[in-house]
Amino acid sequence: MGKPTGFLEYQRLSEANRPVEERVKNYKEFVVHLSDDEAKVQGARCMDCGIPFCMNGCPVNNIIPDWNDLVYRQDWQRAWEVLDSTNNFPEFTGRICPAPCEAACTLNINTDAVGIKSIEHAIIDKAWENGWVVPKVPAVKTGKKVAVAGSGPAGLAAAQQLARAGHSVVLFEKNDRIGGLMRYGIPDFKFEKSHIDRRMEQMRAEGVEFRTNVWVGKTMPSKGIVNDAKQSVSPEELLKEFDAVILTGGAEQPRDLTVPGRELNGIHYALEFLIPQNKEVAGDQPNPTRATGKHVVVIGGGDTGSDCVGTSNRHGAASITQFEIMPQPPEQENGPLTWPNWPIKLRTSSSHEEGCERDWSVVTKRFEGENGQVKKLIAARVEWKDGQMVEIPGSEFEMKADLVLLAMGFTNPVGSMLEAFGVDKDARGNAKASTEGDNAYATSVPKVFAAGDVRRGQSLVVWAIREGRQCARAVDEFLMGSSTLPR
Template structure:
């Protein structure tokens, strides 16, 4: 334990981010970090609970509570307090293959279930996690560690997102020869194409990919399984196949009148066009969907929609608004309907909302809004959309019901509309070629903890198995799937 009274003596503090009006001028990471002394102080607030819910990793109230990869949080909090940074890194490395990713983009369900949060403000776990791994890279503690011997077994991993990278890392540690296939021109999956660079700079992703390559993992990019290489060929060439292709089939908005108008895009197409152009040529060649001087409407209140807001601001949009069908969250946790240790559903300003508020003077979000139709000009370009306010409730059968409120109709000017209403599940090519069973949500059917599909030697993990979810769940499933693949190949396993 750090100090028995730290949580009473010190207040929760977070590093100040870069000024919103300054950071929207570039694409660099917006976070700043604490000094070592400040980090030690924050680490001292950890109570080292008898039952540390921060690393339980269970689902409560429809969301995750605690850390799905079971990070040894109290242990490395105490080590940071005592100035034992290398030992803290070693503890962190036991459970998390990629803390440089989770420390930046995870929503920190660990903090939502922190025991200190019962009576005050949670420990700044996420900030400390990022500081540990950043220090480890700076000090040279993170080095390639290839396996001493090889098993002679070959494993193909399809998809190089967090689940695929985690599976590859663990299988490589076990001594198997691992090849990761990625259809994009760069490895990283949604870590590269999906999350904007101001949240996760791409050299950080590439650094980890290079490290895995130095350990013996082979990466094959610009190669789509099911098209460039058939799924059947993959089964013939490898002793096992792990499917980590994600849930990338975007949910359409085709039931809304006028959806075919020009100027309406899927959010991921918008984000990825900017990311690729930024990586290829620093946005100099104009090969991306631009929001410059446009009235931008983002339909969807989740993280992807929020990233669209931040990207539009950096493009230099005329205005930006983000619609959500959900109501505005309360300022404080609802102790009856959202008790600890559930993830706290409270009103916050995410980074993009802070930026828009600083620029335009108000939160860019519009809550409880339903899009009714799109209207275009004489050239087929969208020029406005029509909405109505709604009440949302759940009926006796558990279905979400949207009730329109008469008299709340509104017309919004819009030159660019970005659809961020989630994903329907994985794409079908590999599923159909291999004849894989799917669940009622069209995800690949593979039991949690086993990850086996109905096809021999084929495993599935991450969003492709569970549906759209958190990066930390993807890492969890990639690690566990690797353990089961190793058991399948060798008869037993030493992987965690």
């Protein structure tokens, strides 16, 4: 490494956030990436640790030590080339990935990890600023056609890789804009959608065709919050027209809370709140679900719940409370015990910092309302014994709630597309397909492959990119007998 003792000399420096009072007035990104000098110092902290566990922690196996060293040497263009070799969309992961690479950093055993995500963010922003991100148009077309159903990160990665291999690729999306839940499920203050639009321009130049408002399946369902389709295409039509079909839909089936009072107005799935808000920010119709002046309760302690908190803050909620059924995790993990795995520890998001009361080991028992509108919830405290949840006697309490947002995760992909193709499902309702062997990512139906959340269940953007890339190689091998695409 360029600075063998850098990890002893320099401290971790996190990216700066714009002030809370400024950022809650709009939906723009507020994270300020590192300056060149700051990134250089962070790159200097990367150890010559022999075995780069950070690369194992990264689902796309980014060659992290190499581009850390190149940033330390201020060779930004080569750093970009190394980053680009493994990750199709580092401007996505550099903003919204939770950075499992940093959890696996050797420094993280007993001190602060290298700021890998912040360095990645700085590299890709500089690459765009300097015009290094250009279309990679294939020299020869293969004559093969591939359909990709679903335009989230898995579909985008698969489509881009296959187009670069010379295949004609058509990407189908049921909503009116490309990006899947990355477009409509993640608020703009975390991830502005211009990043997707910019990549679409590159992909069009590489030969990818985008078709929006198209439902892939036998029968188009009635229009819903995550379905803007105006026409449908059947599996039979796709299998007749294309040489291969890749299913890359998201895990959009939210986990429900079946307690008394669930039918009251003012109780919504998180996406029923977040998607219309993203559409409003994009210039579409206003979000009909407003948190302004309301007592908001978010049930679920993950990233989606945090997104509901941040959006409610921007609406001007009277109060925001977030419940989690699991116990409060420790503020600091036991590094020697958990490393290099992803640790369970207390994570406070930028949305929490903007204003939110958080509570753990809480179960919602029922909702109560007036004239059909929710007004309060009744909850109780629980403890966990031998893996079982036990309500603590006498712990029941009530809380004002004008707006309740259910953010308890997603159980499986919407099954209609899988059922339409007739692919086998696993025990969780996902498309059944292995990631290894001669039939990697292939479903039980000939010519039909699956990748991303539709195959693995609810997961991270970086895992979706990995699966899209690996599936693209598998499809290329299926079509051509061999492949030069990286896996």
